[in-house]
Amino acid sequence: MNIDVIIPNYNHSIYLIDSIKSCVLQGISTKNIYVVDDNSSDNPEKILEKFSINFIKNEKNLGPAASRNIGIKNSKSKYIAFLDSDDIMLPDRLKNSISILDSGAKMVCGNYKFLINRKFITNNFYKNPINIEYYNLFKTNLVACGSVSLNRSVLDDVGLFNEDYRLAEDYDLWLRISEKYKIEYIHKPLYLYSRINNSSLTSNPNNLNTLISNIEKIKELSKKRIKN
Numbered sequence: 001m002n003i004d005v006i007i008p009n010y011n012h013s014i015y016l017i018d019s020i021k022s023c024v025l026q027g028i029s030t031k032n033i034y035v036v037d038d039n040s041s042d043n044p045e046k047i048l049e050k051f052s053i054n055f056i057k058n059e060k061n062l063g064p065a066a067s068r069n070i071g072i073k074n075s076k077s078k079y080i081a082f083l084d085s086d087d088i089m090l091p092d093r094l095k096n097s098i099s100i101l102d103s104g105a106k107m108v109c110g111n112y113k114f115l116i117n118r119k120f121i122t123n124n125f126y127k128n129p130i131n132i133e134y135y136n137l138f139k140t141n142l143v144a145c146g147s148v149s150l151n152r153s154v155l156d157d158v159g160l161f162n163e164d165y166r167l168a169e170d171y172d173l174w175l176r177i178s179e180k181y182k183i184e185y186i187h188k189p190l191y192l193y194s195r196i197n198n199s200s201l202t203s204n205p206n207n208l209n210t211l212i213s214n215i216e217k218i219k220e221l222s223k224k225r226i227k228n
């Protein structure tokens with residue numbers, strides 16, 4: 001498969017093995033997996049020593065945008081897929097995504113399920129198929145990062161993740177892509193989106209305020225680009 005998987009990690013090393021195994025079960029080589037560790041303190045090197053993956057450790061904590069960008073810059077394949085270190089790909093996620101990319105699409109994403117406390121799996125997040133065109137995406141972020149696969153040429157055109165954002169950095173990129181390209185959607189769930197108790201960044205009121213502020217900035221910048 002002509003695709004590389006970028007996995008940023010920060011202190012979720014205990015879940016990395018499950019994430020990596022779910023990638024390998026897609027039929028890709030471990031050499032197509034890039035784990036970018038954002039200066040974790042939970043010893044991911046020890047956990048990953050038996051896997052011949054591409055492992056990169058940041059010398060300091062840079063955030064998810066910078067970590068994904070580092071993975072992208074070090075990868076080589078025509079296509080790129082994203083997965084977070086506590087999430088799990090579902091069967092045929094990459095096969096189905098690559099099939100659509102091979103047909104000429106530039107970016108594809110899809111449905112997903114939540115994995116709650118590593119025990120319970122919810123129903124599909126989207127009950128019905130959705131249309132991810134620009135104006136729908138502008139209203140709210142419809143794209144789950146862990147379901148995204150895209151053609152590298154798109155990033156060469158619109159740029160990488162904006163490292164000024166530590167929250168909503170993915171929404172900023174999806175909007176920039178949707179301004180110029182059609183985002184294809186697969187209704188079949190592509191991955192399990194992990195939720196551990198209240199470990200979400202947005203459970204912190206300060207982070208939630210930052211998220212809201214970032215989204216407002218992102219939308220204003222998008223409106224200016226569209227007008228121009």
